[in-house]
Amino acid sequence: MPTPQPAILGDLETHQWYVHMSRTEGADLGVIKAALAATRADAADQGVNLCLLFGPTLLADLTDDIPDDFQAYPGYTSPDGSKTAKGTQEELLLWVHSDSKDLCWEVQHTFRTAVAGHMAVARETITWVYKNSLDLTGFIDGTGNPEPGDQHDRGIVPDGETGAGGAFCIAQRWVHDLDYWAGLSLEDQENTFGRTKADSTKLEVQVPTSHLSHVELKDGAPAGTEGPAKRGEMVRRSTPYAFHDGTVGLYFMGFCKTQAPMRERMEAMYGMGGEALDAITDYSTPASGSYYFAPSVETLDAAL
Ligand code: HEM
Numbered sequence: 001m002p003t004p005q006p007a008i009l010g011d012l013e014t015h016q017w018y019v020h021m022s023r024t025e026g027a028d029l030g031v032i033k034a035a036l037a038a039t040r041a042d043a044a045d046q047g048v049n050l051c052l053l054f055g056p057t058l059l060a061d062l063t064d065d066i067p068d069d070f071q072a073y074p075g076y077t078s079p080d081g082s083k084t085a086k087g088t089q090e091e092l093l094l095w096v097h098s099d100s101k102d103l104c105w106e107v108q109h110t111f112r113t114a115v116a117g118h119m120a121v122a123r124e125t126i127t128w129v130y131k132n133s134l135d136l137t138g139f140i141d142g143t144g145n146p147e148p149g150d151q152h153d154r155g156i157v158p159d160g161e162t163g164a165g166g167a168f169c170i171a172q173r174w175v176h177d178l179d180y181w182a183g184l185s186l187e188d189q190e191n192t193f194g195r196t197k198a199d200s201t202k203l204e205v206q207v208p209t210s211h212l213s214h215v216e217l218k219d220g221a222p223a224g225t226e227g228p229a230k231r232g233e234m235v236r237r238s239t240p241y242a243f244h245d246g247t248v249g250l251y252f253m254g255f256c257k258t259q260a261p262m263r264e265r266m267e268a269m270y271g272m273g274g275e276a277l278d279a280i281t282d283y284s285t286p287a288s289g290s291y292y293f294a295p296s297v298e299t300l301d302a303a304l
Pocket of ligand 1: 135139140141142143144145170174193195200211212215216217230234250252254262265266280284
């Protein structure tokens with residue numbers, strides 16, 4: 001049975017380091033493969049959680065074990081053009097997490113140094129777990145995640161399928177307008193997500209703009225409806241960040257055994273099927289967005 005990279009479903013440690021990279025002109029794939037293999041060994045030796053995630057182009061140069069429906073992130077725009085989640089697809093995402101921030105730095109730095117001249121860093125974000133898994137809005141993020149015993153089933157490509165043991169990923173850096181947020185009443189804040197702020201209880205009435213009305217996908221019923229079974233569930237591992245210039249927000253990181261439910265949620269949040277826009281888009285905008293695939297341990301062993 002193919003094994004998922006352990007960093008995906010294991011405990012989310014306090015410090016996260018995200019580095020998105022793509023190949024430069026004339027890059028030597030052999031150098032990149034050797035650096036990836038050495039970084040896996042380094043992270044394992046140091047007990048640091050490392051997840052290697054690939055965009056469609058680099059993955060195709062490493063392995064054939066790729067599910068059919070793996071697409072690059074297209075970007076999403078509301079029909080009236082007022083809201084956009086821009087696409088910033090890259091070829092590689094190095095995700096490192098550990099309770100020791102120094103080790104996160106070291107692992108990613110060693111890799112970057114090893115591929116200098118072959119890969120360029122497009123973006124880098126350092127994030128952390130905030131109190132009891134809060135978003136910076138003060139709302140608990142993760143309540144609706146599948147139970148731990150169900151996460152493998154929801155997040156990992158099943159045995160027997162191409163890409164088995166791997167996981168589709170969406171990675172986005174959302175920028176929050178916390179001044180706008182602070183000006184909302186508690187009722188408006190709770191309606192934004194469709195859950196209470198104090199303890200994340202689901203509201204009985206979901207307004208059409210609530211986040212749950214867009215992302216809690218249901219069998220044969222509109223998203224957010226109470227009762228019917230959930231479908232297309234994802235496993236989220238999002239954490240907040242804050243930059244020195246005052247930019248703050250959520251680093252959204254989600255995994256799924258297929259990509260389509262992630263695309264469906266993004267299209268719904270941006271009203272692309274005629275829905276009301278997700279109220280999150282009133283106060284937050286993604287500065288980046290990409291889709292990746294995290295191959296199984298065995299596929300990485302064979303490819304590197
Ligand atoms: C600024 C960006 C976002 C914020 C602050 C945010 C925050 C939240 C919060 C507070 C909840 C309710 C508590 C929970 O279940 O975790 C939630 C639920 C959820 N969100 Fe988001 N979210 C964001 C973006 C997204 C995106 C882009 C997706 C998918 C593409 C997504 C998918 C989900 C899912 C699947 C749930 C659980 C629904 C269920 O209960 O089944 N979220 N989010």
